[in-house]
Each structure stands twice: as C-alpha cells, then as structure tokens.
Amino acid sequence: MINDDLKxxxxxxxxxxxxxxxxxxxxxxxxKTGKDITSLEIPDEVEVQLLAKLIKQRKVAAEIYTTxxxxxxxxxxxxxxxxxxxxxxxxxxxxxxxxxxxxxIASVEATTIKDMGKVMAIASKTLAGKAENKLISNIIKxxxxx
Numbered sequence: 001m002i003n004d005d006l007k008x009x010x011x012x013x014x015x016x017x018x019x020x021x022x023x024x025x026x027x028x029x030x031x032k033t034g035k036d037i038t039s040l041e042i043p044d045e046v047e048v049q050l051l052a053k054l055i056k057q058r059k060v061a062a063e064i065y066t067t068x069x070x071x072x073x074x075x076x077x078x079x080x081x082x083x084x085x086x087x088x089x090x091x092x093x094x095x096x097x098x099x100x101x102x103x104x105i106a107s108v109e110a111t112t113i114k115d116m117g118k119v120m121a122i123a124s125k126t127l128a129g130k131a132e133n134k135l136i137s138n139i140i141k142x143x144x145x146x
Contacts, residue, residue, distance in 0.1 A: 020083035048129035
C-alpha cells in the first residue's frame with residue numbers, strides 16, 4: 001500500500017507527500033533489517049508501534065518549531081503527521097477508550113493507583129495504535145484515583 005502511494009506521489013510530483021512516504025518506508029526498512037525480525041514481513045503490531053513513534057517524533061518537532069516561531073517548518077511536520085496517520089488503525093473515541101480501560105481494570109482487579117503498571121501493560125497492548133499511550137495513561141490515573 002505504501003509503495004503504491006509512493007509511486008502515485010512520484011507521478012503526481014507531490015514533493016511533500018513523497019517526503020513523508022519515503023520517511024515511512026525508510027523506517028519500515030530499518031525495522032525489517034533489525035535483529036528481532038526473522039521473517040520477510042514485519043508484524044502488524046510492530047508496524048503500528050513504528051508509525052506511532054514517527055507521529056510522536058513529528059509532534060515533538062512541530063511543537064519545538066512552533067515555540068521558535070518557525071511555523072513553516074511546523075507545518076511540514078504536521079503535514080507529515082497527516083500522511084502517516086492514514087496508515088494507522090482508526091483511533092477510537094474517548095468514550096470507547098474509557099470503556100475499554102474500565103474492562104482492563106476489572107479484568108486485573110485493580111483498585112488503587114499502585115496497580116497502574118499492571119493496567120497500563122495490558123491496556124497499551126490491547127489498544128496499540130488505537131489511542132496514544134499518554135491519553136491511556138491519563139485515563140487510567142483518573143479512573144484509579146477516583
């Protein structure tokens with residue numbers, strides 16, 4: 001899918017989109033040649049984690065550029081985020097996220113904030129790519145401290 005979009009961007013001479021897609025492909029190729037991957041295919045969960053990491057890096061960069069009054073560079077990072085997000089699973093709503101986290105809390109029988117590690121471990125695996133870990137963490141803290 002990424003290769004098809006890459007070819008299409010080349011034909012359309014869409015420089016910005018091409019740059020974002022090449023960054024995705026480069027990151028995937030680096031991951032593919034890593035030590036942990038023995039087959040030719042990258043597992044879906046690893047790919048989702050990698051794309052989430054790329055988005056997080058670009059958000060941080062955009063924030064830095066914005067604070068330094070370099071909106072032109074921040075816009076490039078934000079555009080790349082919009083391209084990368086197309087390859088991630090659909091993000092779930094906060095209401096659905098709260099419900100899923102409540103289910104995880106009930107399954108591990110967590111009652112206090114001390115149980116946050118157990119809840120976070122399971123929630124981050126089950127909700128990988130569907131929500132940011134920071135948001136998951138904040139909701140867990142809120143639910144366990146109330």
